[in-house]
Amino acid sequence: MNSKRFSEYDFKEYLQQLVNLNALDDPALGISKFVLANDYDSLSKNQKFVFDKAIMEGTYYVDQCSRCGNDIPWSEMLFAEDNGNQCSWCSQVGRKD
Incomplete structure (x- = not known):
């Protein structure tokens, strides 16, 4: 961090x-x-x-997205753990895979 x-x-x-x-x-x-x-x-x-x-x-x-490795934006931080330690974009893409 x-x-x-x-x-x-x-x-x-x-x-x-x-x-x-x-x-x-x-x-x-x-x-x-x-x-x-x-x-x-x-x-x-x-x-x-x-x-x-x-x-x-x-x-x-959560320091970084577990999928893409980018920093988690502060605006998404409260929910990142619930999203599998992923940023919202990767979490959304993961649901479509």
Whole structure:
């Protein structure tokens, strides 16, 4: 996982969904709220460590599509695990195979 992805345009929407679902525990929840109000680059080294671990090891995170190898878009992240760790395109194509 490349932390530069936390600067992508749709990341904050994904993060807000995690907060709304209560999918994060403290201190990651508090750090996430800080990121929503500011940005990832505003975090300290220790905060980044906690945040990175919470996001990357979280239930709602899949790094890459298991079929095509592309990064899963943040807008699809919550459902990627339910789609066999695939992006929506590969999941749809797989249903037609």
